[in-house]
Amino acid sequence: MSEASAHGVHHAAPTGFVRKYVFSLDHKIIGLQYYALALVAVVTGMVLSWLMRIHLIAPNWPIPGLQFLSKVGAPGGVMTPEYYLSLMTMHGTLMVFFVLTNAPFAAFGNYFLPIQIGAEDMAFPRFNMMSFWTTFIAFCILISAFFVGDGPPLAGWTAYAPLSAVGKDSGPGEGVGQTLWALSIFVFCIASLLGALNFIATTLDLRTKGMTLARMPIVTWAWFITSCISLLAFAVLMPACLLLILDRIGGTSFFIPSGLNVSDHLQPHEGGSPLLWQHLFWFFGHPEVYIAILPAIGIVSHILINSMRKPMLSNKVIIYCMMAIGFLSYMVWGHHMFLSGMNPFSALVFSFPTLMITIPATIMTLIWLGSLYGSNLRMNAASLFCLGFISMFVSGGVSGFFLAQPSIDIYLHATYFVVGHFHMVMGVAAIFGIFAGTYFWFPKMTGHMMNETLGRVHFWLTFIGTYCIFMPFHYLGLAGNVRRYSAFTDDFLVPLLPVHKFITYSALFTGAVQLIFLGNLIYSRLKGPQATANPWEATSLEWSTPSSPPPFDNFGGQHPVVYHDPYQYGVKSSTADYLMQTSPERAGETP
C-alpha cells in the first residue's frame, strides 16, 4: 500500500495462485468468494428445509442417508423432534447470516461498489480479505456444530434465553452446539463490522473525479446505507453473543434469572433477564431484515432502469425511502416482542413506527410501478426476476401490516403467518434480487453470457413455486397453526395436514428447479458465449471497464471521469439510446 488517493489504494497485482485466488486482496475475487460461500450456505440451507418439510408430512418416514449425518438425531433415518429443531435452527442461521447478509450485500457489493464509484479497490484491501476469511471461519464454526456430541443447537436462529443460556440441563442440542452457535455469530459480527467500515470508507473517500454522491447509482447508495445499518446493528449483536457465551461457560447470569428448575436441577444463576437478550437480539434483528432487503431493492432498481430504457420517476425518492427505512428500522424492534412480557404500553410505541415503514415501502413500490408505465421494457431473465421481486415485495409487505398491530399479533404471533411473511419479504424477495443481480452481472464477472432460455425457465418455475410454498403459510397462520413444531399432533392441527403436504411438494419442486440455475452457472461459465464489454447497453461505471472481467485495477491504469447522472437512458446520443457516465458527450434531448 503506497498511495492512498482519490482513486483508491494502489497495490501490485498478485502473482501465484494463493495470493490471486485464496488470500486475495482484490475486491472482485473477495466478492466472488462471498458469492461462493453464500451458494454453499444456500444449498445447505435448502436441503435442510427439504428434510424439515418431509419430516412434517411424514414424521415416521425414514429419510435415506440421514442416519449418516447424525446417528443420534436420526436413528435409521427417522428424525427425532430435537433434530428437527436443530435443522430448523441451522436453516435459519445459515440463510439469514450466510446467505441473505452475504450474497446481496457482501458479494455483489464487494465486487461492484468500488467499480461503480471508479475506485481501484476497497479503501482497506487487507481488512477486506480479513472480513471474508473471518466470515469463513464463522461458517466453519457453525457447520462444526452439526458434528458435536450432543447435537446441533436447537434454540432457533433467535436463540432465546434462558433455553439458549442454561446449557445441557435444558435438553439435547443445548450443549457445545449452542456455544458454537453463539461463537459463530460473534465471529460473523466481527467480519460484518469490518466489512461495513470498509464499504463506508470506500464510498466516502474513493469516488473518482466527477462522481458526486448524487451521481452514484441507486444500488451503490443501497450498499452504502446498508453498511451504515450494519455498523450499528452488528455492534449490538456482537456483545450480546459474548454475554450469551459467558452465561453458558463463564457462570455469569446476564440472561438467566434466579429460581429456575431445569430438569430437576436448580440453576446456579440469579439476577439476569431473559428479556434483555430479546431486546439486544431484536435491536440487531429488525435492522437485519433491511440489511437483507435494501441491497436487493438497490439491485432491482438498478437493473430495472436499464431494462426499461428510461430513468426511474425519481432516483432521489428511492434513495430517501431507503434512508427512511434504515432510520425507522432502529425504532421498531419491539414489534417482535409484543407478547414477550414487556410493558404493554410500549407495544403501541413500537407499533406506530412499524406501521409508518409502510409509507416509504409503498412509495418505492409506486415509483417502480409508475416507472414501468411508458417504458420500453426489455424482457429477459434479469428483468423478470426484478418484476418478480416487486410482486414478492408487495405480497410479503402487506402481511407486515397485520403483524405490526399488537391486537392482531395476539392471534397471529408465532404462527405460520409470520413464517410466510418473513420468508416472502426478506427471503424470496431478497433471493430474487440475488438472481436478478447474477443474470445481470454474470457477463461482467466471468466474461461469459448466461444461457437466457434456461434463465427464463428458471424464473417461471421459481416464481410459481415460491408462491405455492409461501402463500399457503399465511392460510395456515390464519387457522392458528403454530410454528416451530416438529409434528402436528394437536387436534386442531391435524386437519391442516393437506396444506402442509401441498407446501412440501411445492418446496421439493421449487428446490429441484434451482438445479437449472446451478447448471446454468456452471455451463455458462465454461461454455457461455463471450460477453461484450457492455452487453446490456448500460450506463454505470462497471460497464466502462476495458474487459470482462475487469483487469486487476479495474480500469486498466486509467482513472475514469464521470460526466453524468447514473441513468442517462432514453436520450439521443451517438450510442443509440443511452449515455455512459464516462462519456463526455452531452445528451441530445430527453423525450
Place this chain on the structure above:
Amino acid sequence: MGGKIFAVLVIVIAIASAVPIISHTFLGASVKPPEDISTHGAEIDKQLDETMVEAGLSFLAAQFVLGFFVWQFGGRKAGPLKNFPGGAKYLVLAAVLLVGAEAIALGALGTKAWARVYFLPASADALPIQVQAGQFAFYFRYAGPDGKFGVIHPEKIDEGNSNFFGLDPENDIPARDDITSGELVIPANKEIHLMMHAKDVGHSFYVRELRIQQDFVPGLDLSLHFTATKVGKYEIVCTQLCGLGHYNMKAYLNVMSPDDFDKWLKTQSQ
C-alpha cells in the same frame, strides 16, 4: 411474449392467492380463525377483518397494476417513452396520505382491542388461577377454600411426587388446600385472572378460540385476564420454542357451566 405471460401469471397468482382467504378453505382444510369464545375477541376479529380488506385490496391492486403495465410495455421495442402522468410527486403524495391515514386509523382502532386485554387489570372479583409452564407441560393451581396460594419453592419441585409447584405444605399453611390440575377448568362467563409462572425456560400460552396469547418469562410473573363465554374443551398450546418436546406441550381448557365448575372444584378439594 414474456411480458404477456408475466402479466397473466401475476394476475392469476394474485386471484388464486385471494380465493382461500375469501372462501376460508384451502385444499379442504378450514383456514380461518375458529369461532371466538371470549368477550374481548370480537374486537380482535374485527381488526383482523378490516386489515384483511385494506391489505387485500392493496395487494390485488398492486399486482394487477404490475401485470397491466408489464402486459402493455413488456417487450415493447422503441415505442415513444412516456412518463407516468404527474411524475413522482403525486405518487409520493398518494402513498403518504393514503397509507399514512390507513396506518394511523388502523393503529388507533387496534389500540382499543389491545388495551382491553393488556392495559386493564383483572377485576377484583375475577377467579385467580395460577399456571406454571415447564418442559413440557402446563400445570394449573387453584387457591382452595382459604383463597390464598402457597408459596412456590423451586428447589422443592418434585414431579415424581406430584409436587409440580414446589409447595411446602408442612411449613406453609396456605399451600395445604391448594388444588393442582393438569387441565385448566374454568366457569363460563366469569372473568379469569391467570397468574403466569415459568419453571425453567420460556414458554407461551396460546388458545386460538380465546384469542389469547402471552409468553411465560422466567423470573417475571405476568398476569393475563379473560372471560370465556362458551362451554367446551379447547386446546392450550405452547408457542415459545422450549426444547425437544415443544411440539407436544399442550393442555386442555375446559370451560364448564358455573354449576359444573363448582361441583368439579368440590371433588378436587376432597
